[in-house]
Amino acid sequence: MDITWIGHSCFQMKGRDVVVVTDPFSPDIGFALPSLMADVVTISHDHFDHNYIAGVNAKIVFDTPGEFEFRGTRIHGIRTFHDEAGGAERGRNTMFLFVIDGLRILHCGDLGHIPDSELIDGLGDIDVLMVPVGGKYTLPIETAIELVRQLEPKLVIPMHFAVTGLKIDVVGAEQFLHRLGATIHRATNLTINKTTLPEEGPVVYILEPTALGTPAS
Secondary structure, eight states: OEEEEEETTEEEEEOSSOEEEEOOOOGGGSBOOOOEEEEEEEOSSSSTTTOOGGGEEEEEEEOSSEEEEETTEEEEEEEEESSSSTTTTTOEEEEEEEEETTEEEEEOTTOOSOOOHHHHHHHOOOSEEEEEOSOTTSOOHHHHHHHHHHHOOSEEEEESOOOTTOOSOOOOSHHHHHHHOOEEEEESOEEOOGGGSOSSOOEEEEEOOGGGGSBOO
């Protein structure tokens, strides 16, 4: 499976039989989506930096909790919250657990709290965790680190942090990376399968956002 970070919380995941795009963003964030095609688009919540469906040529959109299947890929939308106050401050959020080519990928969306132990246990083994690390509107940095420690993923891909041109007030990934203290790799994209996962995690991959080359009009 190939994973490309488009930018912010938007990824394109290409499996053998399916292409998934997560949380496409409006050009109002400071840069625009490149031309994207997908079988499935997932939307974690209805904010402009996560819900720009018009920017993707997609067959199906999933934007609610529930269990779905498309071409052998399983997708589980899980109700959570955008804050630590049960949604009272920023509303609801949907995490999406994907099973693509046998890999279990959890995209946290704009998660604002650590889910309860029952939900954590129900997630099972996580191969790849896509987690917001820029603070402000999502998990505080120490809470993001605690989430990583509870989930024990093999790979961690940070998202939703400050990059050049972003007009959203979040911090960079450096604080998260320094405090987590894990092995860090930097790459333009990531190609993985079950046999290439590290035996022990977490290993962090900082990916290069491809949308930085697409200025907002």
